[in-house]
Amino acid sequence: MNEYILIFRHEDGQKLASPEQLQAWMKQTMDWIGGIAAQNKFSSGTGLPFDEARVVGYKGVVTNGPFGDIKETIGGYIIVKADSIEEAVEFAKGSPVLQGDGNSVEVRKIARNDGLH
Amino acid sequence: MAEDIASETFLAAMETWPFKGVPENPTAWLYTVAKNKAKNLLTRDKLFHHKIKPMIGSSAVAGEDTEIDLSAKNIADSQLQMLFTICHPSIPVEAQIGLSLRILCGFGIDEIANAFLTNKETINKRLSRAKEKLRSEKVAIELPPGHEISKRLDAVMTTLYLLFNEGYYSESSDTVLRNDLCLEAMRLTYMLTENQQTNQPAVNALFALMCFHASRFEARKNEHGEMILYHDQDETRWNRELIAKGVYHFHLAASGNSLSKYHLEAGIAYWHTIREDSAEKWESILQLFNQLLMVSYSPVAALNRTYALSKVKGKKAAIAEAEKLDLSNDHYYFTLLGELYADLDKEKAKENFLKALALATTLPDKQLIQAKYLEINKK
Structure with missing residues (x-):
């Protein structure tokens, strides 16, 4: 069984959600991940809060947030266990992130420490 | 001392009379034997005090030091040390449970065998192998040092959690024995909450979890000892005192930042102490199961989550998720x-x-x- 990372990409991380929206979104996310965990296919994951975010650029130039030049931001990720990329993609399709127009979930295989990657 | 002499005298009688016949005057016989034994003892004692003790010198243990400290605190401390010794990662967890029952709870081998649905030989073998291992690993009977305690505490909690579950879910038909297992697990967990070093949030969560479950002991069996399912239980037979105790320790568990699986399970068990169905109840239970499965998967938790999901999102949604479970x-x-x-x-x-x-x-x-x-x- 392989591990895949599901990276949540938000088109506009600056858009502020109301506390109620955030709470509802949190619940949906937890139900989605809970469904994966109930299949014993969840490895780990976390949300990535936008506050205090920094981007370190060329020659060590530090800017606030992933905002401004970069429009697309990463809001979090989870790592799942799956037999194939197709199975991992099926998991990704359930992500509530995809309810936002322009958002996406990137699915990538985790390189295993087996000397082949 | 007098008691020792008396019992030794009766022992001598038991050993002698069946073979040599009861003496003509049994009372006199007993008195004579007891008197001789007392004399011997006093002579030995005098000999010890006057001849031997001075020779051993200051390194000798003085009379008062050899007395066993039977204060409640010392007993609790020794039991705690023994608990940590028994729950050593070098021996398998079922041996840890067995040894705890034997050494800390005073259960007989046949009772342990009954609880594990196996025979005495298996248990005897399991326990002596474990004791041998503890000896060869030179595991000291002591509380682990400060930096090690939380890691070792995890193993202790796992054993107590399994001990409780053994009683709560065991298929053994002996109800009294099963309740005893649960009560012993609770007693040992409570002991952990009474020691400053081991009174940690997760321990309180574990104790709360046990209280919430144990509150339904009386209600979950009918007069024939048959299981009554949660929904058919007589709520008035739930033990309110234990529920209150659980709530108290659940509050204590909320200090600190750690969120253990015991916190999550205690949260789920807490909601089950409230009979009335509500949207809030099932939504909370579902979220707790989501988190629990992320921390620690088990088929039981996966199935119970699916049940909670059916309460929140309806049966069709739950069936769709259930069919993905490989069970x-x-x-x-x-x-x-x-x-x-x-x-x-x-x-x-x-x-x-x-x-x-x-x-x-x-x-x-x-x-x-x-x-x-x-x-x-x-x-």
Whole structure:
């Protein structure tokens, strides 16, 4: 069984959600991940809060947030266990992130420490 | 000392009389023997004090030091040290449970065998192998040093958690014994909350969890000792005092930042102490199961989460998720599917109950599934 990372990409991380929206979104996310965990296919994951975010650029130039030049931001990720990329993609399709127009979930295989990657 | 002499005298009588016959005057015989024994003892004592003790010198243990400290605190400390020794990662967890029962709870080998649904030989072998291992690993009987304590505490909590579950869910038919297992697990966990070093949030969460479950002891058995399911239980027989105790320790568990699986399970158990169904109840239970499964997967938690999901999002949504669970050799899985299908598709419900029946091994489980099947058939 392989591990895949599901990276949540938000088109506009600056858009502020109301506390109620955030709470509802949190619940949906937890139900989605809970469904994966109930299949014993969840490895780990976390949300990535936008506050205090920094981007370190060329020659060590530090800017606030992933905002401004970069429009697309990463809001979090989870790592799942799956037999194939197709199975991992099926998991990704359930992500509530995809309810936002322009958002996406990137699915990538985790390189295993087996000397082949 | 007098008591020792008396019992030794009777022992001598027991050893002598059956072979040499009862003496003419048994009372006089006993007195004489006791008197001689006392004399011997005093002589030995005098000898020890006057001749031997001075020779051993200051390194000798003085009379008062050899007295065993039987204060409540010392007993608790020794039990705690022994608990950590027994729950050493070098021996398998079922041996840890067995040794705890034998050494800390004073259970007999046959009782332990009964609780584990096995025979005395197996238990004897398991325990002596474990003791041998502890000896060869030179595991000291002491509390681990500060930096090690939280890691070792995890192992202790796992053992106590399993000990409690052994009593709560065991298939052994001995109800009294099963309750004893649970109570002993609670006593040892409570002991951990009374020591400053081990009184940690997760320990309080574990104790709260045990209290919430134990509050239903009386209500979950009928007069024939048969299981009564949660929904059919008489709520007035739930132990309110234990629930209150659980709530108290659950509050203590909330200090600190750690969120253990015991916190999550205690949260779920807490909601089950509230009989009335509400949207908030099932939403909370579902979220707790989501988190629990992320921390620690188990088939039981996966099935219970699916049940909670059916309460929040409806049976169809729950069936869709249930069918993704790879648990097709588990009779609980098919029982759950049967229940979810009950109002939606009678044939599918029956089909699932039959699959469950084929997989169930114990009589109570089979009876329960049969009853559900018959109920569907009537509809």
